[in-house]
Amino acid sequence: MSDETRKFHVKQISWWTKKGLSAAAALLLGGVAVAPVAAAGERHTEHRGTLVSATPVADHDAGQVREFLAGRDIATDPVRYGVRAYRLTYRTVDPYGKPTTATGLLTLPKGGAQRLDLVSDTHGTMVNRAYAPSASEDFGRVPSYLNASAGRAVAAPDYLGLGEGPGLHPYMDTRSAVAVSVDMLRAARSATDRLGRALTGDGYATGFSQGGQVAMALGRALEGGAERSFRLKALAPVSGPYDLAGQEMPALFDGRVNDTSGVFYISYWLVAQNRLHHFYKDPGEVFRAPYASRVESLFDGRHDEEEVVKGLAPSVKQLLTPAFYDLLQHPTGPLVEALRSPGTTVTAAVCRQSQLI
Incomplete structure (x- = not known):
């Protein structure tokens, strides 16, 4: 990733920023009741995309949305409406195709058309x-707030x-990320209907960093008929790692990626992908001491990015290790499978074939 991407992530997870925003959100939501729209105890064998619950998590008028965006140096010109946001819990599958659940944010405008276009927004790398x-x-x-306040639904x-x-x-497992994104679209349709709105069927896909790659692959999946109730109208992936084998991995060794970013991303990728492709049995085969003893625990979903880097x-x-450092430059076996598994390499040709750029 670029230095700019790295700076964005560092800014994104500032502890003080999060603390202040959490307090503000708690005050704003004090009068919002939790309202599940389906029983959380339903069997996990329900159809993919089945909505389990929709819980209100935000309710802002247009002025509050402008304040939220302006506080992050984001232009507020598109804002026309306030927004309501809901945490959706829904049925999906894990990387092995087994039933599981996932969560996501559905944001709707407070006003505007009764029937809404739907934007899929896929986020960048995060560890917590x-x-x-x-x-x-x-x-x-x-x-989400930008698009919803302009009059669209956002999943x-x-x-x-x-x-x-x-x-x-499963960091950078594109196939499962696309599956969970498609299922989020299905859950968003059900939730929107139950909340008294409707979707037009026109869909847009965008995402940043890791989400840029997911958005590109999601666009390809939708064009291929993965969810025929949505018509992909436009695709806008931003700063994504679209070619791991051809660009991202070589960039670790030729100076295009700074040391801090390189260490963070390759550690996250190796730990997550090893669960799927099994290219080491013990972290000591890949990581030097003392990092081998703690690297997996750092990516347990409870640490901040700054803690991981430190x-x-x-x-x-x-x-x-010297041996794995060399192997990473000349990959073989399971490492090649991880780099070239379905959906990992997504190029701009996908967009050109779809006539979207």
Whole structure:
């Protein structure tokens, strides 16, 4: 990732910012009742995208939305309406195709048309589950509030293992990220209907960083008929890692990625992908001491990004064993599978084929 991306993430998870926003959200939501729209105890074998519950998490008038955006140096010109936001819990599948649940944020405008277009917004890299869009009123809600206050519905999946979803996050497993995003669209349709609005069927997909890659792959899936009740009208992925094998991995070694960013992203990716592709049995096969003894616990979904960075080496070369450092530059076996698994490499050709750029 670029230095600009790194700076965005550091700003995004500032403890003081989060503390202040959490307090403000608590005051604003003091009179909002929790209103599940389906029983949380339903069997996990329900159809993918089945809505389990919709819980109100935010209710802001247009002035409050402008204040929220202006406080993050975001232009407020598009704001026409206030917004209401809900945490959706819904049925989906894990990377192995087994039933599970996930959460995400549905944001609707307070006013405007009765039938709404739907925007899918997929967020960037995060390690702390409590900072997912449905769980924290922070930078992760900026796209949702922007689009909803302009008159569209917005579905922002937390992804697997983030927000209130069970388990650990399968970071950069594009196939499961697309599945959970498609299922979020289905859940959003059900929730919108039950909340007295409706969706037009026209859909838009956007995302930043990790979410840019997910948005690109989601666009391809929707164009391929993954959810025929939505018509993809436009695709706007931003700063995504679209080619892991051809660009992202080589950039770790040729100076295009700074040391701090490189250490953070490669550690997260290796720990998460090893659960799926099994290229090490013991962290000591990949990570040097003392990092091998703590690297997996740092990515347990409860640590902030700053805590993770402080617990790791200052450079990729100091982080990895010599043998694995070499293997990463000339990957073989399961490492190649992780880099080239379905959905991992997504290029701009997808957009050109869809005539969206």
